[in-house]
Amino acid sequence: MTKITANEFSGATFRPQQFIRAERLGSKVNVDQLNLFVESSPENAKLTRDLITQVTMDPVLKTGSEYYELDKSQHREATALKIAKMASYMEQDIQMAFKKYRNHDVVKSLQTDSEFPILTAKDLSIFDKRLSIISNQDPQLGTRIGVHLGLFGNCIRGNGTDEQIRYWLQEKGALFLKGIYGCFAMTELGHGSNVAQLQTRAEFDSETDSFKINTPDLPATKWWIGGAAHTATHATVYARLIVDKKDYGVKTFVVPLRDPTTFQLLPGVFIGDIGAKMGRDGIDNGWIQFQNVVIPHEYMLSRFTRVINSGGSLRVETEPTLDQISGYSALLNGRVNMVMDSFRFGSKFATIAIRYAVGRQQFAPDNDKTGKASEVQLMNYPLHQYRVLPHLAVVYLISPAAFQLMSTYHSTLDALYKASSSGDKRQLQSVSLKLKDLFIDSASLKATNTWLVATVIDELRQACGGHGYSAYNGFGKGYNDWVVQCTWEGDNSILSLTSARSILKKFTDLAQGKVQKSESFRYLDPQSVMDILKGSKTAKLESMNDYFEVWGIMLVKMLHHCVNLVKQTKSTDSISKHLLLISRFHAFHSMLRVFSLKLQSSADSHVQDENSRELLWKLYRLFSVYFIDKYSGEFQQFKVFTPDQISKLVQPQLIGLLPEVRKECIALTDAFKLPDAMLNAPIGYYDGDIYNNYYNEVIKNNPPEPDGPGKPAYHGLLRTMLERGFQGVENLEKLGS
Amino acid sequence: MTKITANEFSGATFRPQQFIRAERLGSKVNVDQLNLFVESSPENAKLTRDLITQVTMDPVLKTGSEYYELDKSQHREATALKIAKMASYMEQDIQMAFKKYRNHDVVKSLQTDSEFPILTAKDLSIFDKRLSIISNQDPQLGTRIGVHLGLFGNCIRGNGTDEQIRYWLQEKGALFLKGIYGCFAMTELGHGSNVAQLQTRAEFDSETDSFKINTPDLPATKWWIGGAAHTATHATVYARLIVDKKDYGVKTFVVPLRDPTTFQLLPGVFIGDIGAKMGRDGIDNGWIQFQNVVIPHEYMLSRFTRVINSGGSLRVETEPTLDQISGYSALLNGRVNMVMDSFRFGSKFATIAIRYAVGRQQFAPDNDKTGKASEVQLMNYPLHQYRVLPHLAVVYLISPAAFQLMSTYHSTLDALYKASSSGDKRQLQSVSLKLKDLFIDSASLKATNTWLVATVIDELRQACGGHGYSAYNGFGKGYNDWVVQCTWEGDNSILSLTSARSILKKFTDLAQGKVQKSESFRYLDPQSVMDILKGSKTAKLESMNDYFEVWGIMLVKMLHHCVNLVKQTKSTDSISKHLLLISRFHAFHSMLRVFSLKLQSSADSHVQDENSRELLWKLYRLFSVYFIDKYSGEFQQFKVFTPDQISKLVQPQLIGLLPEVRKECIALTDAFKLPDAMLNAPIGYYDGDIYNNYYNEVIKNNPPEPDGPGKPAYHGLLRTMLERGFQGVENLEKLGS
CATH class of the missing domain: 2.40.110.10 (Butyryl-CoA Dehydrogenase, subunit A, domain 2)
Incomplete structure (x- = not known):
């Protein structure tokens, strides 16, 4: 085996590092501020970075390319070893949360001292985040701990008495990964x-x-x-x-x-x-x-x-x-986490595919008659921009919605525990309404985003061509690990139907004068609904708000269509396909609304740099028009846009935004600040030295065979086949048949 | 470990076998004739069945659930062993093709006797079919032989002189999996x-x-x-x-x-x-x-x-x-085979998911107030029908197109060899035109159908819920093995672009009076194109022909739009997204056209039974309206259908066809005649005893752990974690810091 590196040759065909470097030099945006935007705050961003550093450097927790070679039993044992390591980190995280690191063994008090305050979700927030971060590196590890803490633990929290909660989770030690599992x-x-x-x-x-x-x-x-x-x-x-x-x-x-x-x-x-x-x-x-x-x-x-x-x-x-x-509330935590996972998992594959597309070259330009022009970067092809960049917009749009959902979840659950402990009927009533809205939002966001990210991984793998099929570039295991999120803790189709039926109920309730107070259902404002149905409020794409409001108009018209269809056909059979989309469009509306509200405030967004803000607005518009175009069937059928508006308004905006976002695509992925060790995919490493990095990982994981390079252990079997003689039936006459 | 079977309990919750049995009893169609339809002829159907029996029963070739447990090196070696076995079958297949089984070792003559006639594609046709069948059971085996015979072999056939062909393929033995690999x-x-x-x-x-x-x-x-x-x-x-x-x-x-x-x-x-x-x-x-x-x-x-x-x-x-x-012709064979693979692979997963959906129950009916009603079969939900049955239609529509493409491929290649041997310029000219059309058709059919089947597998897996995620039900490895077909031997995006550009060229050539003779391009008939663009020929869904012609109208309008867009924007950037669809719609048009031509003739289709014909027409219409609805954005944008036609014509047909096809869905999957051993997925076995079959495969592959059932080898590691003491920092005072 030899190693020829691209650098050793003066006439090297490709130098992908130079392309990636050039993008960084040419960037006009502030990567740090973009990072604050997706991480939601400077404190969160710092915590995320610290935790990423720890999980990617820790000798037990880190995950290299050898991870892709493990078989089932090796994965099982390696995961158990990592759980034990995570347990140690957890105790430290709790000590720090109580700010009693010195002179007090907090875990000991929590387990043995019934006078000691009970552990709250907030006390576990650092560890929760650690778990979320490590799930991006090793999803099966995240789940295996998550089943214990999230499902087992939340089932007890949601259904147990205060004594039962303290007994199982603290005294027995479950919350600290001790005593019981x-x-x-x-x-x-x-x-x-x-x-x-x-x-x-x-x-x-x-x-x-x-x-x-x-x-x-x-x-x-x-x-x-x-x-x-x-x-x-x-x-x-x-x-x-x-x-x-x-x-x-x-x-x-x-x-x-x-x-x-x-x-x-x-x-x-x-x-x-x-x-x-x-x-x-x-x-x-x-x-x-x-x-x-x-x-x-x-x-x-x-x-x-x-x-x-x-x-x-x-x-x-x-x-x-x-x-x-409460019977179902154990699943709520998982759904909320899966929206955050969607952001983090998506950001990983967007980074890999975009760096590859910038570094990879393919075909000479059409106008090259000399045959000498160097080949075009994949990312410069309009089709490739269309295949890749909307997925980057998806990832950016998930983040603010994920952080907001997480915060609503925590505040609602806190209110639930308070109300159920106090037994105050009015409080219970109010928290139960909030909980129902949280069920709708979390169901539609979980289903929509886990599906979106499955598509993100799949289509970005294809955009990396053959190299996307190599296990070492992460897409294979990434996809296989990911897609179960579409099925477990609430099957996506069932969740979508359930949430859409609740939305439809809210819509029909309007006729009874019931007004929706929740922010997520602003599109059901009675006046606005009437204006849309009368035709005095129509869709446009002018102001920034239009890009989310258009989804509200779509929802109202579709809901109206569904009500009519049920009336006409006396059956709900014909609307189930529409209901799936209502849940999805509700999620799009929320994501766009939350994103735009955040970006409108420079305090909330942490983005002061004008170019960076502009770029984020472009991603926001790209997300909206990409999906309007994707669902242009519905947009035209329900007369939100005319066929000509699709041709002359929507599609030109889509085609126009792609090269704009393309200019900063490396900065936009650098802004996720994912170290190579987290990506674990050599075609996506930071330095862009695609071919050497990839080749090296392949070599590392495939040493020469014991009998000599390229000589398989089973060569005897092959030789026997190739050297076999003639097997046909000859000269039967001599048998005298 | 215990085994409780459902049958032992009188109050058993579920008896899925009964549902499946009831469907078979209630069926009004002729499964054998449906089988002849998808297998193209009685001779082919018999050969397919014989070969399936052989590859599923042969002790070396058969593939059980243990297949899903093998690691990489085990797969490599098991595949090599199977190749050697296939080599033996091959010699017999060649003997039989030469009808010289007795008294003559044909392979010996082919290798050693230069006077013996040269081997033609026809002589290898039984083995080719055997390879295609076994690829459905074990795709990696099919590829590993296919690389040698199809790519290596066809590269030599396509680029070598007659002497080189005879030397490498016959004398050296390559064609017989001998001598060289x-x-x-x-x-x-x-x-x-x-x-x-x-x-x-x-x-x-x-x-x-x-x-x-x-x-x-x-x-x-x-x-x-x-x-x-x-x-x-x-x-x-x-x-x-x-x-x-x-x-x-x-x-x-x-x-x-x-x-x-x-x-x-x-x-x-x-x-x-x-x-x-x-x-x-x-x-x-x-x-x-x-x-x-x-x-x-x-x-x-x-x-x-x-x-x-x-x-x-x-x-x-x-x-x-x-x-x-000819440089590219080696890849042509693979593309043609992949369309046939699409049919076979798709039929497997359609069978599994449909039997499961018929046997599986979920939720009581909406109108059940007693709580005692037994749960509804999944397949009776309109949403489930929408999620599953169009994929069955896809599989049925692929088959006639795949057989036709295969036959065109063989006749064109034969003509090419003849023309290039004779050197006749006119013949060469004519065959080169045919070859170009074959490139377009095979590219668009390969890209479209490998993509469709990736979606088929993915969506049908999701339709099987959690059990779809079990390795033993085949979807996981099936998907992972399948999706590379979208990338290799012509990346689907590139193939689609290339074929669409050629179609666009044909369209613009019309203005120069160049008329297309190929059947695949009938929609480019000059008069018809003019009528469509003038608006005198419009889309409808009345006669059976309308269901394919509507795609021709769509293509003409889209091509016209692309030409205008390029004129306006002076760039092809804005049309690449449309080009992808043009290639796909061209494939849809071909598939529907070939299917309807075949079904119109009872001799060609081998379907005399009226109910069965009716059912096949329903699948044909379902395919067409399902995709019209899926691409309703384009159908409305390019004014093939109005928004109201989508609501009142297309969608009601779609919703109406689903319960019709549902009635015979078990017969339609039985008609593929895939034995359990080929399915290798217990939730899809013929008897429908879903839970026992699945449970048994899980038990068989997961015997109790050596240290006792459920006691992992690494339990010491878990115990150490759970029993650990307190780790916090206490009483630092005594250290006198």
Whole structure:
């Protein structure tokens, strides 16, 4: 094997580094301010950078190209090792949050001192962010911890009494990745989205004051349970509460699975490995069957539903509204996080594909008659700009929406805990309305953005040609790891339908004079709706606000069309396809609105530099017109734009914006400030030395074969085939048949 | 571990088998005739079935769920073993084709007897079909043989003299997978699509009458070469022909790489492994660098370009038109095959997802107030029908086009060989025109259908929810293996642009009175074009022909728009996005036209049963209206349909067809006649016993851990983490800081 580097040759065909360097020299924008914009604040930006540095440099946590070579069992073990390392970081993060680093072991107090204040979400915010950052580098690690803290932990927080929360999460140590490790046993082999029909049974036995957990048939097997195959000592189990043979519907129970010391399964618990998956092989998804597994009465999570067993008389008390909401709230956290993941994961692949497109050359210019002109940079082709740059705009548009959703989530959940602790009916009423809007927004943003980023990864991989198919450039594992986000914790189609039905309900409620107060539904302002339907308010693309308002006009017209269609056909069959789009357009409207509000304020946006602001406005417009064009079928069908407006207004703006954004595409990706170690894809490294970087990673991971370079271990098999003699049937006569 | 089967329980939640059985009982169509339709003829259908039986039962070739557990090196070796087995089948297939099975070793004669007739494509047609069938089961195996026979072999056939063809392919044994194994060294690290700019050099040395092959710099490294890392003994190398320092452009050369006996690399040849990829890990893609590798003059493939070295005087003779065409013809075979692959691969995933959707239940009906109604079959939801059934229509529409393209390919290539052997100028002229049309059609069909099937697999996986993400249900590896078809042997975007530019050229040629004779371009009939542009011919959806003609109208209007746009903007920048669609719409037009022609004739279609014909017409209409709706933006923008026609004509037809096709969806998938062993995805098996089948495959592949069920080898690591003590900093005072 030899190594010829491009630099050794004076007549080298390509020098991609020079192109990338030239873009940086020619840039007129402020990369630091762009970074503040996408990271939401200077404090956040600094924290992000510090955490990125730590997770990419830590000898256990860092992830190089060898990551793409690991098999399933190696991924599983490497992930477990990383979890243990993350546990150490967590204790430090909590110490720092309490500002009691010195002279006080905060975790010890939280676990052992019942007078010590209870841990809040805020105290865990640094670690949450650390987890979000490392998920961008190693998604399966993020999930495997997230199942324990986010799903198991939030199931207990959302459904447990204060005592249960303190017991499981602090005393037992779950919140600190100590003592016990949890999994979230909701999904069954036969039931995913339809939680209310789960079949696992938890039957109350009043004599022993305990529950028996049972799996009644094969489809009721808990399935896909992350952490179950190897790690979890406990599960929060979704099971039907049966008291005196009466079925009270699905409630939540903590069920021990394994002895945390020996890791042997406990009596009546049967567990197996789900095995190989499309991606995220580092997660030990398993299946669980229960046969008369006994748990004490106290292991039922009883914040909103309680079984009262007083001297032989049994009764079930429940708080119906909140009971139902909180049952799903464990999934809310995941959905909110997935919108943030969409931003971070998208930014990674946008960086890789754009640096490659700037460095890569292909075909001489059309007007070159000499055959000597050097080949054109991929990024200079209009088609390539169209294939790549809108995805960059997508990533930029996700960020402000993700940060805002996160903040709404935290404030709403805080309000919920306060209201449910105080028991104040008015407060409960108000927080339950907020929670419903949060369900709609998080569902539509989760579904829309996880789908968008799946497309981003897929189309950007294709834009990198053959090299996008190499495992070492990250797209393959990235895509395989990513796409499950479209299915889990709320299937995207179901989430879209659910959120769109709620939006449709809000629309029909307008006729009853019910006014929407939430910012996300500003497009349902009664006056504005009337103006749109009467035709006095029409779509335009002049002021910056027009670019999000046009989506509001679209939504109103589509909702109106759906109402009519249901009236005419007496069935909702014909609108389900439209409902998917209503959810998506609601998300687009939110994203554009939040982005433009933020950018209008130089304090909020942290962008004072005029060129940078201008550029961000271009991304905003590009996002809007790209999707207007993509959904021009709907825009014309519902008469938001005429065919001529599509040809003369929308498409020329789209075609015109692409070369503008192209000028600063390297700055826009540099602004994500993702180090090479986070990208883990040599064709996208900062220095742009595409060919050497890529070649080196390939060489590093593929040393010469033991029998000699290029000589496979199974060469004997090949030789036997090639050297075989003639096999045909000859001269049968001599057999005298 | 226990196994609870659904059948053991009288109160079993689900019995998916019953649903599937009921569909079969209720079917009113003739599955056998539908099968004849997609397999094109009774002879073909029988051959397909025999070959499927053989490749799914052969102990070496068969592929079970353990396939999804193999790592890269296991895939490589298992694939090599299968190649050797395929080689045996091949000899038998050739014997049978020559009908000289008895008393004559045909392969021996072909290799050793120069008087024996030369092998034609027809003699290999059974094996070609066998390869196509097994590619549906194990795509990497198909490719690994396809690189040798299709790319290496066709490069020699397309560029070699008759003597060279006989020497390399027959005498040396390449065509029989004997003696030598070839790879196709076209792509370089720095050059993919732009073949004319490849940098590898082949310099002629008149003194030794030989060529020196060199890799001038790193980006000129041959890259992605399938078979190079482990298997290939020879390569057809694309390199710049340099004679007397003059560069004659890229030509083809046979270069030995390894000793076929020892598998050691030959002098000056440096080879490494490309390593891990997104999919198809069973292919040993490699990189090659040449340093002064010497090959004899005769190893240059010289059908159209020759270096004449007579007594010190050097001259290069070339046949310019055919030289260029034939240079690319090696790729043509692959493109044609990929359209057939699209049909076969698509049929597999359509079968899996549709059987699952019929067997799977989710949510009770909306009108159920009792909570006791059994849950609704997924397939009965209008949204699910919309998500799934158009993909079934896609698969059905691909088949007739694929068979027709294959037949055009063979007849055109035959004509080319005849014309180039005879040297008849008129024949050469005529065949070169046919070849150009074949380039357009194959490019647009390859790009369109490989993209469509990528979407088919992706969206059908999502339609199977979480279980679609399990490796054992095939979608993961299926997608990863598939998507490279969108990139290799002509990147889909480039192919689409190229074919659309040729179509645009044909359109502008009309003004010069040039008339298109090819059937594929019937929509460019001058009178019809004029009628469309004058507005006297408009789109409708009444007769069956309307459903393909509407795409012709669309194409004419779009081409006209592009011509105007280029005139106005003086640049082609604004049309590249439209060009992509022109290529796609051209493919849709062809597919619909070929399908309807076939179905109109009961002899051609082999469908006499009226219900079955009706059903096929419904699939045809569904395909057309589904894509009209999907591209309704263009249909309205270019005024083929008005917004109201979309709402009142197109969408109601779409919504109306779905429940019609749904009624026979099981029959339509049964008609592909794919045995379970070919599907290799338990949620899609014939008996519909989804949960037991799936559970059993998971159990089979995941036996209990050696230390006890559910106890991972790395449990010590987990225990250490969970049992760790307190780590915080306490009582620093005593250190007396």
